[in-house]
Amino acid sequence: MxxxxxxxxxxxxxxxxxxxxxxxxxxxxxxxxxxxxxxxxxxxxxxxxxxxxxxxxxxxAFWTTDPFTSKVIPGFTLRNFENILTTPAYLRTAARTVGVALLVTLLCAALALPLGVFMAKVASPRWRNFLAMAITLPLWAGYLVKVFAMRISLGDSGPVNWLLAPYGLSGPGYGLPAVVLTLTYLWFPFMALPVYTALRQIPPNLFDAAADLGAGTWRTLRTVVLPLLMPAMIAGSLFTFSLSLGDFIAAQFVGAKVQMLGTLINQNVNLNPPLAAALSVVPILAVGLYLFAIRRTGALKEL
Amino acid sequence: MKLKRTAAAGLAAALTLAVAGCSDEGSSGFTLDVPDIPAHEALGDPEGQVNIIAWPGFVEDGSNNPDADWVTEFTAETGCKVNRRIGETSDQMVTLMRSGDYDLVSASGDASLRLIAGGDVAPINLDLVPHFGDLVDGMKGQIYDHVNGQAYGVPIGRGANILQFNSADVEAPPTSWNVVWEKDSPYAGKVIAYDSPIYIADAAVYLMHHQPDLGITNPYALDSDQLKAAVDLLKQQNDLVSEYWALYTNNVSSFQSGTSTVGTSWQVILNVLGEGYDGVLPVEGSTGWSDTWMIAAEPKNPNCAYLWMDWATQADINGAISRNFGMAPANSKACEGSPENEAHCETFHATDEDYYSNVWFWTTPIEQCIDGRTDVSCTNYQQWTEAWASVKG
Known part of the structure; x- marks a missing residue:
């Protein structure tokens, strides 16, 4: 304050x-x-x-558009929302987008936890510095550069397939898995850094106490570390969740046929601004619901 | 005086073609309700600047590529400073023109009718564009920039959406679009498609030939049944598609990485891919695009705007723009004078009207059927956009 x-x-x-x-x-x-x-x-x-x-x-979002000239006409109508709720393609896209955002958040958290534990509690100071730099390094590169790098890596004759070929495997190619993978890669630092910082702040004697009382590694992790990490995880997940909800560029580059909410908003933003505005209420609602769900767990009090 | 006569001849030719073009498409008597906006009457003193929204590569001052510079000389000759804003999509260009901050726009056919009907652009006084007379006949008087006998645009160039393929990966060079639409395509899973609602017209062109009983005579005039048939075809195609492309760099890398083998593309992309790839205008014909300069309804700098339109229309400059962008120049004289000019026009079929007679240039779909039908109402671009969302699911 x-x-x-x-x-x-x-x-x-x-x-x-x-x-x-x-x-x-x-x-x-x-x-x-x-x-x-x-x-x-x-x-x-x-x-x-x-x-x-x-x-x-x-x-x-409550206005209308002249269908011919696509000029916006002020007024009041719920038609844009009705349109979204009655069009299966819009609903499917909304569900897919929220699903992708949740999956990306889970993946980021699942990867950040072991990495954080290793960095904060196991690694030597030199290793720790190297890893901290490695996590933040992707933040230095431009967003488009990173997405395009993923596009090249995942292409049919790209490095991922080349590496996997000797084992008779092949990469995910372009599509929904590639979008999840790319978004996880993009937003991972936003989860990893808070988790690592929070882990560093856990006093070492808590681990000693847990060990003295007979708790094994998993039990310590579950009953001591995770509860103390919740605020950091929530802060990180807000980034990964909301950033994934709004993204359309990753879908454009590695999504092949995937349509996300951002794709629809982008397609309508000049042509039919009221519909685009109504569509953009969906991610706002999703983040709102997410915050509400977190609040119900009481985790926000510890933020 | 001589210049004036050329322009008048050009206008006459344009009008004749407009009528001829209409009767070809069975739309004689097509009129559109447009706001009455007067054309600029006479050239006055240049205002000292002009504000242009243009596609990348249309208005170049050498800062991107030292070899591409036709702005510096224009400014030196006319005293008009050129302020350029790059337009990324047709929709964005329409929105920007409505802000009233711009004098000129390089509008594609899918934007121009919206601008005309919206009262955002004024008719062109062709007397003030002496070089208009040099333009190839096929580009004058088209429906997307020519309404009720009035010219609204000065053509810049055009291109067809071609069927591109990886020569090594096809059994025989395809000659029909069936390889991208039919379920039994040998290239299932390797078909690239264009990511825009306007791509519905490509499905309509295919249906025009293979399902004549649907009665489609113009791919931009679809009633709701015809739109549904086109969307069903696009949904069928979705199973074959490897990728939808909107950025042309993604088309290039999709073919290079082997993700796609056949699909819709532009000549300029094919040129980038080079050896090992080829393209064809299939037997069904194709869609295409054609860009024109359009002037704002209330331009702040009308004189500089007209000076620019004529400047950019003369053979040298028009040739440079079309070579830089990768399209067929609108000025027929841009195809003469040097082996380089001739080769460029050969590649892009600039003066080959037979080639372009099979090409349906992007036009904004509107409720009024532009094929001349009056017993039904057609689907507009908003409905196309909604339909497109359902294709991609």
Missing amino acids: LDTRPTDTAHPPEATRPAGNRLATLLHAHPRLRLYGLLSLPLAWMVGVYLVSLALLLVT
Whole structure:
């Protein structure tokens, strides 16, 4: 939280201050003013840019489009939502997208846990630094570069098939598994870093205590480590889940025939903005439901 | 005066062709309800700048490729600075034109009717585009840029959607689209298809030939039964498809990696693939695209806009644009004068009207049937977009 208490050491005595510094004096004397001054810019950003544009988007979902000129006509109709709910293709796509997002989140968590344990508790400091760098390294490369790299890797005559060929196997090729794999690869750092940081903060004596009381590795992991990791996992899963929900580029590059919600929104955003807006309510709802489900478990209190 | 006469002759030719073109397609008397917007009357002093939305490669000042520069000279000659905004899709171009910030757009046929009917673009005063007369006949007076006898666009170039294949992997070079549509295709699982609602027209072109009893006479004028037949064909094709492509780089890498063997493509993609790949305009004909310059209904810089349209239409520049983008130039004189010009036009069949007579250029599907039927209403592009979502599931 923001510290609003005046600090004594940071300011020189009143007498030595130049006359032009009256603003500083004023701010020094009025902590509340200082707080508002500090918060006003980020708040203006949050409300003005983020919330207003979100509200405008939601309002558009109730408007209609002229079918010929694709001009947006303000008004009020629920037809866009009705359209989504009665079109099997839209419903299937929505279900598929939520499924992919959940799967990506589970995969990221399943991979982040052992890696985190190894890095925080087993690896030597040198190994640890190397692995921390290896996790964050993909974040340095551009998003499109990474997706295109996956496209090349998974192609019929790409390196994945080349590596597997001697064992008589072949890679997943383009399609739904490739989309899940690519999104897992893209968002993994967002899960791995919080989990690793949380693991580092677990005091070593908890492990000693667990061992003294006769708990084995699995039991310690299940009853000591996992509960302490929940906040980090939830924070990470919010990233992996919501980022996967909105993605359409991975589907475009490695999805072959896969249609995601983002694909539909992208296709309608210029042609039929109200339908695109209504479609984009689906991921918002999904994230809302996800947050609600987490809240029910009480895990948010520990965040 | 001489220039003026050429333009007038061009206009006359355009009108004749419009009528001829209409009767060819059985749509004589097709009129569209469009807002009445006056054309620019006479050239005045240049405003000093012009704002253009264009496809990549259409408006180049040498910053991407030092060899592609036809903006610098234009600015030097006319004093009009060119501000370019790259358009990524036709839909985006339509949205941008509505913002009112742009004077010109390089509109494809699937955008132009929407712009005309929406009152976003003005008719062209052909007297102010002297080079219009040099354009190849097949590009003048087409329905997607020519409404109620008024020209709305100055053609830039065109291309056909061809059937591309990996020469080594096909038994014999295909001559029909049946390899991408029929269940018993030998290339099942290796067929690439285009990822856009406008691809429904490709199914319609195929049905036009193989199921004449559906009564399709124009792939952009489908009533609801005909649309359903096209969508059923596309759903059947979905089982054969390896990938849908929207970015042309993905088409290239799909063929290179062996993911796809046959499918719809562009000549420019085939050129990138080079040796080992070939393409053909199948017996059924095909869809294609044709781009035109269109001017905003209320342009802030009309004089510079007209100067640009004429500048870009002259043989040298039009040739450079079409070589840079990979399409058939609209100006027939861009096919003369050098072996390079002739070779380019040969590759892209620029003056081969027989070739293009079999090509249905992208046109926005609208409720009014553009094949001239008045007893039914046709499906519009929004319905096509919804149908397309159901094809991909």
